[in-house]
Amino acid sequence: MRDRLGGALALPGLGWLALFFLVPLGFILIVSLGDHDRFGRVLLDSPSLDNYRSALDPVFLRPALNGLRYAAATTILCLVIGYPIAYWISRYGGKQKTILLLLVMLPFWTSYLIRTYAWITILGDNGVINSVLLAIGVTDEPIVLLNTDLAVVLGMTYGFLPFAILPLFVSIDRLDDSLVAAARDLYASGRSAFRHVTLPLTMPGVVAASILTFIPAIGDYVTPDLLGGAQTTTIAKIIQNQFLGARDWPAGAALGFLLMAATVIGSLAVIRTLRREVLG
């Protein structure tokens, strides 16, 4: 009885998700097989894989690699920066653990756009960094920081760092301290205990954090758009352009489908871990 009641209550919400989340994903595939006319309308009379063939054209290789490079760099940075602080909150947070975690997550909940804009203010030729450097006489001319790969990776890392810290924290927090104590008792050094006990046992968290950072990073066009220049085109930017600029929806859909397929696979892989660690 409980079961049927539970199922019935959840149905409207699940139905909504099925209709407005799953079904539209299917439409990406459908439209990607079509063609477009001069007015930007989608024509589905002669479905073909043409869009996929042009999607795999070498002209998209550079943006694809760009996107991968940025996402990879961002993910690595987020892991390296995030792990120690997740560890610190877990092991030394004590009663303030939740507040400390909340403080980390707070920037994440405020507008991603605004946080990216903040970096324009800081990295620009007239920005904070250059103003300070010029004022104290370290350089004569402003250093070009904006519209570079560095700016994009920095902006992305800043944007997704809280997103990476959370699963890292959950995994580290679950680690049984007595295991580490046991390793120390058996004459392991601090570093060795970390390498052989802590790190392997928190690997699920690391994997989850990696995928949780990598996936949105691949799909982000805002940061490369605002902080990068013309040479920082990514697949996400191209997709966005196909839909909102060039009006070639089928082509955009083909690229979108490829992006979606890659990320759904990655998502399903991490969902298993998330279900266990987040939902309990």
Place this chain on the structure above:
Amino acid sequence: MSHERNRLLSAYSLLVYVFLFLPVAILVLFSFNDSKDNFAWTGFTLAWYPILFANEDMLEALGKTLQVAAVAVIASTLLGTLMGFGLARLRNRYAGGIAETLIILPMVAPEIVMGLSLLLFFAQVFSARGSLAQISIAHVTFCLSYVAVVVRARAVSLDPHLEEAARDLGASAVGAFRYVTLPLLMPAVAAGAMLSFALSFDDLIVTTFNAGPGSSTLPLYLYSRIKFGVTPEINAISTIIVAITSIAILAAWRIGRRRADGRVVSMAA
């Protein structure tokens, strides 16, 4: 743990916190800068804020954002609460697993994929070219999961005997839910609603894909302003947005911590 490592780690963590808050702090600071330049500090002023509020376009965008947020919060809180509670009560592991996966998927999918999929869906099925209604539906879709997760976490920790006791005393299933379960879930429901608000208010990518002529929300307005050029007015509106969403999140956290008997526990997940 040696004290040296403790201090080093603590210092490092402090740096990370500074890194996380400094850029936005600088942004907020410069909204009070007495110069159009926005980069060199020349003096303190509050002038940019009245200028901002005289900006018709901005006010219109803000209004649209609030309209969408209202719809998104109400719908997602309703559906999400039912979904979260239903999921907690579900015994069938197979169905539960599928449901959980379906719920988590929107949270991890890239926004651009969700945005364009809804654009295509509405265009092909309804010949729709973007509107506030379309944006609202999109917002409900990604807010649902967050409410469900928060409510579920709470529902799972509820004492099932309370509900049973109500039933034993003659309450109907609906009555038991309304007078016993729901009040106990209320903190999580409220927290979920605030989260939805913060998410909807800030959303850029999904909204961009589903906006039509005349449905420009605040984030969209801000995006186009930023691309045109930077003025302290943008800093001012950014400061306000940051303040609003921060308050919503902090409120979500404080409310979510309360138990029905007034005692405070930490919110799961």
